[in-house]
Amino acid sequence: MTKSEYLTEYDGIVKTMQMYIDGSKQGKSELMRPAFHPDASFFGYAGEQLAIGTQFLFDWIDKNGPAPKIEPRIVSVDILESIAVVRLEVAGWSGNLAGSGVRMSDLFTLLKTPSGWKIIQKAFHWNAAERGLAA
Amino acid sequence: MPERNTPQKTLESWKQIAAYLDRSERTVRRWEATEGLPVHRREHEKQDTVFAYRHEIEAWSRLRTKTPNENSIDEAESLSPVKPATNAYLTEHDAITRTMHCYIAGARAGNGDLMRPAFHPSATISGYCQGVEYSGPVEHVFQWVTANGPAPNINPRFARIEIIETIAVVHLEVQRWSGKLAGANARASDVFTLLKWNGEWKITHKLFHWHDQ
Numbered sequence: 248m249t250k251s252e253y254l255t256e257y258d259g260i261v262k263t264m265q266m267y268i269d270g271s272k273q274g275k276s277e278l279m280r281p282a283f284h285p286d287a288s289f290f291g292y293a294g295e296q297l298a299i300g301t302q303f304l305f306d307w308i309d310k311n312g313p314a315p316k317i318e319p320r321i322v323s324v325d326i327l328e329s330i331a332v333v334r335l336e337v338a339g340w341s342g343n344l345a346g347s348g349v350r351m352s353d354l355f356t357l358l359k360t361p362s363g364w365k366i367i368q369k370a371f372h373w374n375a376a377e378r379g380l381a382a
Numbered sequence: 383m384p385e386r387n388t389p390q391k392t393l394e395s396w397k398q399i400a401a402y403l404d405r406s407e408r409t410v411r412r413w414e415a416t417e418g419l420p421v422h423r424r425e426h427e428k429q430d431t432v433f434a435y436r437h438e439i440e441a442w443s444r445l446r447t448k449t450p451n452e453n454s455i456d457e458a459e460s461l462s463p464v465k466p467a468t469n470a471y472l473t474e475h476d477a478i479t480r481t482m483h484c485y486i487a488g489a490r491a492g493n494g495d496l497m498r499p500a501f502h503p504s505a506t507i508s509g510y511c512q513g514v515e516y517s518g519p520v521e522h523v524f525q526w527v528t529a530n531g532p533a534p535n536i537n538p539r540f541a542r543i544e545i546i547e548t549i550a551v552v553h554l555e556v557q558r559w560s561g562k563l564a565g566a567n568a569r570a571s572d573v574f575t576l577l578k579w580n581g582e583w584k585i586t587h588k589l590f591h592w593h594d595q
Contacts, residue, residue: 288587354544
């Protein structure tokens with residue numbers, strides 16, 4: 248992959264991730280749904296409970312409502328031809344379900360499709376107790 | 383299936399597993415680390431304990447194929463045993479590579495059932511094979527691997543392992559894939575996502591890219 252090809256793919260991936268971030272911030276799953284592949288999966292622990300399936304995520308986002316102060320950071324983007332891994336750290340989560348000041352670590356895997364890069368899986372780790380600089 | 387977990391069906395220590403296979407503890411520990419011997423762990427506060435299901439050990443023994451490195455592996459008998467990791471990161475790292483070796487052992491032997499314990503029951507796969515996108519349940523991998531048959535020369539490398547508490551990502555580069563479906567000398571890049579589930583690392587998703595030859 249040449250440098251310009253890499254940058255084109257990188258931009259495509261970030262664009263897809265932005266849909267996820269916009270949906271999270273506004274509490275509207277409809278904004279993030281186009282970022283996901285129809286066969287996407289979702290895995291992680293919500294407290295003690297293992298949450299599986301993108302429907303769980305979309306329902307959660309809608310019920311949680313707006314989280315205007317989230318601070319998303321794309322920590323890494325690794326592209327291997329038709330597949331990619333993105334690590335996203337989101338601090339400052341708030342909302343009806345999230346509470347306040349919590350942090351989420353996400354690993355997204357993406358697949359390049361004819362209609363752009365699509366999230367094929369989101370695995371998350373929920374850091375309930377934020378011990379950041381503010382503490 | 384309910385009798386699967388009864389005490390008679392399990393081996394409850396390295397000593398019992400070694401006796402069952404008629405090998406030294408050192409050898410069976412190494413087989414777990416490098417050849418996918420299916421050993422499970424129970425988490426305790428101080429130190430984890432191990433156990434194994436007889437039916438899984440038997441399946442593994444039946445399917446274990448002789449690899450070209452067999453002789454050099456046997457020479458390793460004389461080496462000192464690998465000490466259990468004492469730092470938390472390495473403990474998780476070792477547990478993840480054990481799960482991955484279970485996958486590799488199945489791929490090498492050409493037997494899907496051998497790698498099944500490495501996966502979460504709801505695991506899925508996605509990727510392109512000869513330009514056609516496939517997404518679906520992991521069962522497809524087991525069927526493919528079995529239909530492909532042995533791939534004795536595969537050369538897997540861990541390009542990256544990243545652990546975030548209960549989740550992890552592993553980038554595995556596999557060269558010299560062979561078999562009825564893989565062809566000869568094929569190369570695949572795989573990205574596995576894992577979840578720590580009931581104290582064991584399980585693959586929840588395999589994303590693959592076959593490189594053009």
